[in-house]
Amino acid sequence: xxxxxxKKSFWISLFLISIVIILCITNEFxxxxxxxxxxxxxxxxFIASFCGLYISKIKIIVPLGIPISAIITxxxxxxxxxxxxxxxxxxxxxxxxxxxxxxxFAVFVSILTYLYGFFEKSNQIKPTDRLKYPFLxxxxxxxxxxxxxxxxxxxxxSSSFIDNVxxxxxxxxxxxxxxxFISIFLFNYVYKSFENRKFIIVAYxxxxxxxxxxxxxxxxxxxxxxxxxxxxxxxxxxRVPFAFMIILCVQISYLLEINxxxxxxxxxxxxxxxxxxxxxxxxxxxxxxxxxxNVLTSLIxxxxxxxxxxSENLSNIYRYFLKQEKxxxxxxxxxxxxxxxxxxxxKDRFEIGLNYxxxxxEKTAEKxxxxxxxxxxxxxxxxxxxxxxxxxxSINITSKESYLVVENNKIPxxxxxxxxxxxxxxxxKRIAFFxxxxxxxxxxxxxYKIQLPILETI
Numbered sequence: 001x002x003x004x005x006x007k008k009s010f011w012i013s014l015f016l017i018s019i020v021i022i023l024c025i026t027n028e029f030x031x032x033x034x035x036x037x038x039x040x041x042x043x044x045x046f047i048a049s050f051c052g053l054y055i056s057k058i059k060i061i062v063p064l065g066i067p068i069s070a071i072i073t074x075x076x077x078x079x080x081x082x083x084x085x086x087x088x089x090x091x092x093x094x095x096x097x098x099x100x101x102x103x104x105f106a107v108f109v110s111i112l113t114y115l116y117g118f119f120e121k122s123n124q125i126k127p128t129d130r131l132k133y134p135f136l137x138x139x140x141x142x143x144x145x146x147x148x149x150x151x152x153x154x155x156x157x158s159s160s161f162i163d164n165v166x167x168x169x170x171x172x173x174x175x176x177x178x179x180x181f182i183s184i185f186l187f188n189y190v191y192k193s194f195e196n197r198k199f200i201i202v203a204y205x206x207x208x209x210x211x212x213x214x215x216x217x218x219x220x221x222x223x224x225x226x227x228x229x230x231x232x233x234x235x236x237x238x239r240v241p242f243a244f245m246i247i248l249c250v251q252i253s254y255l256l257e258i259n260x261x262x263x264x265x266x267x268x269x270x271x272x273x274x275x276x277x278x279x280x281x282x283x284x285x286x287x288x289x290x291x292x293x294n295v296l297t298s299l300i301x302x303x304x305x306x307x308x309x310x311s312e313n314l315s316n317i318y319r320y321f322l323k324q325e326k327x328x329x330x331x332x333x334x335x336x337x338x339x340x341x342x343x344x345x346x347k348d349r350f351e352i353g354l355n356y357x358x359x360x361x362e363k364t365a366e367k368x369x370x371x372x373x374x375x376x377x378x379x380x381x382x383x384x385x386x387x388x389x390x391x392x393x394s395i396n397i398t399s400k401e402s403y404l405v406v407e408n409n410k411i412p413x414x415x416x417x418x419x420x421x422x423x424x425x426x427x428x429k430r431i432a433f434f435x436x437x438x439x440x441x442x443x444x445x446x447x448y449k450i451q452l453p454i455l456e457t458i
Contacts (some may be wrong), residue, residue: 009049048109057119073110108241141249183250363398403451
């Protein structure tokens with residue numbers, strides 16, 4: 001992370017100082033002292049960019065990160081000015097720059113790079129059609145910045161506070177209004193329409209920066225001797241950070257609105273998912289009970305003694321159902337024990353027509369699986385196969401890597417109706433609530449195999 005931040009800081013500083021150098025060259029005032037001043041500006045840009053980007057990687061809330069990055073940058077700029085600039089590099093040489101103006105500009109660069117680093121993740125937000133215009137929120141943020149900036153501006157120059165504030169509104173109020181409305185509509189379009197939006201957002205900031213650079217060039221190019229680093233920095237300090245803050249106010253408003261809408265959407269989705277899952281789970285017991293009551297009814301007529309044994313096994317199965325009613329995920333070991341009871345129930349029903357083997361390793365037994373899922377799989381085997389003494393079905397339950405595998409030979413029932421496949425769909429949906437791993441099914445004319453994902457943790 002440290003190296004990436006250093007690289008990004010270098011490229012940001014290089015971009016900013018390149019613009020300064022181009023302006024210097026085009027106006028023919030690049031002499032030795034000016035070069036020294038540019039060196040100082042580059043170092044200041046680098047310190048500011050590094051502080052902003054590095055602090056953005058630390059997990060702190062946005063309002064706290066802004067003053068931290070600003071204060072650290074301000075202190076470091078003055079420290080380097082005292083130790084490095086005045087004594088080591090330039091040996092007391094008088095430079096054509098004001099360290100106070102430079103440190104203020106560096107603070108704004110630090111805040112902007114901090115916000116850039118923090119809101120880089122906004123590029124990961126998926127496009128949404130539900131996005132509203134956050135006019136009120138953006139207006140309140142923008143108004144706060146205008147008031148705060150006008151107060152700072154009022155105390156920054158030698159004229160009276162009222163005159164300074166008047167001058168501030170005369171040169172920056174109209175650009176603030178224009179940027180507010182452009183940003184409102186631009187960010188709404190960008191967040192609605194584009195998934196990879198980083199380039200567009202960065203290009204927007206760069207365009208605004210270039211516009212102010214051009215305005216600076218136009219303003220001072222016609223005045224003899226007016227184009228110097230002092231005027232250049234003053235022009236940018238007054239206008240660029242203010243413009244970027246307006247844009248950021250609108251962008252932050254959109255990010256907060258997106259975050260709010262996503263939370264509401266996820267809450268609704270979670271409630272729907274819980275309801276759907278409970279409905280899926282509730283489908284198991286009635287269906288299971290209906291099938292086995294039919295079996296019990298027929299056994300009472302044919303073999304009363306076996307019917308008693310069958311009813312005892314059935315009560316044990318339902319005891320497990322009641323025990324696991326509030327548990328959606330259980331140990332594989334518990335589910336296997338339940339499967340053994342259920343298979344014993346089926347064995348009582350089909351006698352020699354059904355055989356089964358279970359072979360699960362100890363490591364797999366200590367992992368987790370969706371509760372009663374094996375009962376659904378086994379019920380599906382019974383539903384789709386002819387099972388009797390002439391048509392013997394063998395079921396084999398094993399573990400393989402991260403799956404529980406249930407395999408059986410196929411003796412399809414002669415039915416005219418096509419299967420609805422609701423049982424398999426129910427199994428897939430239940431497992432999808434807990435893992436991204438999918439249910440794997442292999443089916444041939446002779447064999448049917450289903451692989452159920454095992455969960456490492458609950």
